Amino acid sequence: MSGICTGRVVVVTGAGRGLGRAHALAFAAEGARVVVNDLGVGPDGTPDDDGPARRVADEIRAAGGDAVPHTGDVATADGAASLVTTALRTYGRLDTLVNNAGFLRDRMLVNLGEDDWDAVVRVHLRGHFLPLRHAAAHWRAETKAGRAPAARIVNTSSGAGLLGSVGQGAYSAAKAGIVALTLVAAAELARYGVQVNAIAPAARTRMTEGVFAEAMAAPGTGFDAMAPENVSPLVVWLGSAASTGVTGRVFEAEGGRITVMEGWTPGPTADKGARWTPGEAGETALELLGEAHPPRPVYGT
Structure with a gap:
């Protein structure tokens, strides 16, 4: 087997179904040896099937590929440590980590319980x-x-x-945090030969099947735009060596479309050179808002 990931060892979390499964299969098809992690829970994180990683x-x-299952909880220190250890003990190396595990517990904010937020x-x-x-600790040691x-x-x-989503306050906050974590990790880990990027995918999975249930293949094309394999x-x-030089970036991916997301950039600004009064600050803020691009709408509004 040959491909752009031949010889690489790749860990994919939440790889038992949906996007994670598609990623694991795609890496294997390109020659990677894959550690398939999945805890085996329902769409809301409650105990369910414990066999998807093995399947x-x-x-x-x-x-014809090479893979090993891992069923630990990567949100625990022991589970995350054993994930890396499994790659090293099985294959002797680790080259790529794909963080994908997650679930939903959607609630409007006034109905969102602390336990659901925390989960x-x-x-x-x-x-x-x-x-x-x-993984970074291992790669730092390798560099040293x-x-x-x-x-x-x-x-x-x-x-x-990136934009927020009505009824998904906890999920939106966590996913926004992942973007910031990506930017920090890209800056801190570059010295160790580690590139860190993020994707914002749209695909039909257990978490989104209600949203994308009717988004099937376009008539006559055979192309299912919402398939996770896209x-x-x-x-x-x-996750391959071919992406050398790309780090600290966020990409949207959906169907046949790839978009580089450019995030927060400075817009209109004003500098008085001294302290504003509240009235002056408000008047200036309104003037600046009049010059600024309108924000993209929150999903669900």
Whole structure:
């Protein structure tokens, strides 16, 4: 087997279904050896099926690839550490980490309980931070030992994290946090040969099947724009050595479309050179807003 990831060892979290499964299969098809992580829970994070990681690993092996399952909770220190250890003990190296695990507990803010908030932020944000930290520690040690890696991290944000989404306060906050974490990690880890990027995908998964249920293949084309497999080619490229020089970026990916997201940039500004009064500040703010581009609407409004 040959491809742009031949010889690389790739870890994908939340890889038992949906986007994660598509990523794992796509990496394997390009020659990577894959650690398939999935805790085996329902769409809201409650205990469910404990076998999806093993099934995907079996699927990869049946197709002639090489994969091993991992069923630990990556939002715990032990689970994240064992994820990295599994790659190193099984394959002797780690080249790429794809953080993808997550679930939803949608509520309007006035009905959003603390437990639901904590659970969503935990799996998305802590579940990104801990595997990233353990992988980065390994790559730092490799660099100090004179074995500079061509390491890659691909994080998973969302349009909800970029624009907000009604009824998804916890999810949007966590996904926005992942973007900031990506930018910091890209800056801090560059010295160790680690590139860190994020994607904001749109695809039909267990979490979005209600939204995209009717977005099927266009008549006569056979192209299903909402298939999760459409997102994976970009993830595979970002996770390969071919993406050298690309770091600290956020990409939207949906169907056949890839967009580089440019984030917050300075807009109209005014400088009095002294302290404003509240009235002056308000008047100036309104003038600046009149010159600024209107914000894109929050999803669901």
